[in-house]
Amino acid sequence: MARNYWLVKTEPDCYNIDQLVRDKRTGWGGVRNYQARNFMRDGMKVGDGVLFYHSSCEPPHVAGIARVSKPAHPDPTQFDPKDDHYDPKSQKDDPQWMQVELEFVEKFADPVSLDELRSEPALAKMRLLQRGNRLSVMPVEASEWELVLKLGGAKKG
DNA sequence: GCCAACGTTGGC
DNA sequence: GCCAACGTTGGC
Numbered sequence: 156m157a158r159n160y161w162l163v164k165t166e167p168d169c170y171n172i173d174q175l176v177r178d179k180r181t182g183w184g185g186v187r188n189y190q191a192r193n194f195m196r197d198g199m200k201v202g203d204g205v206l207f208y209h210s211s212c213e214p215p216h217v218a219g220i221a222r223v224s225k226p227a228h229p230d231p232t233q234f235d236p237k238d239d240h241y242d243p244k245s246q247k248d249d250p251q252w253m254q255v256e257l258e259f260v261e262k263f264a265d266p267v268s269l270d271e272l273r274s275e276p277a278l279a280k281m282r283l284l285q286r287g288n289r290l291s292v293m294p295v296e297a298s299e300w301e302l303v304l305k306l307g308g309a310k311k312g
Numbered sequence: 313g314c315c316a317a318c319g320t321t322g323g324c
Numbered sequence: 325g326c327c328a329a330c331g332t333t334g335g336c
Contacts, residue, residue, distance in 0.1 A: 166334090211335080269335080287316075287318060288317090289334070317332100318332085319333100320330085320331080320332100321330080322329090322330105323327095324325105
């Protein structure tokens, strides 16, 4: 089966692509939205491509790409009372929240700003660009993936 | 810092 | 099960 494509958001003050470069792989934990969780749990497969988006910065931009390196498994932060994402309602035998593991692939030579994305007619339907979109994990069409990689000057994919 | 958009919560 | 209140996201 062909692989699928996704976009994940992160605030660079919190976690950014340079940290992913150093970490090489990281558990994408702390997502506390059911729709986003369901995309990770039901949609993401090992090898899927991931656009790595930096939000709440100037300008917001796609910083590079990653790939799914481990399928959905319980997010450990939900069980940790000291973690910001602790969820007291979540029990070990019935976890509410899942994460995947992401592996660094490439940092874009030319980060693609939100303005650039909006200026591309072929990206008009991109989920990220729909008004009021607040999902932190969302699917990306193959054609959108190809174009964003081209805009970013990506060598891999 | 503002605020629109949206998800979640909880009273009824 | 409705919906108002509240909290969060994220661009600007």
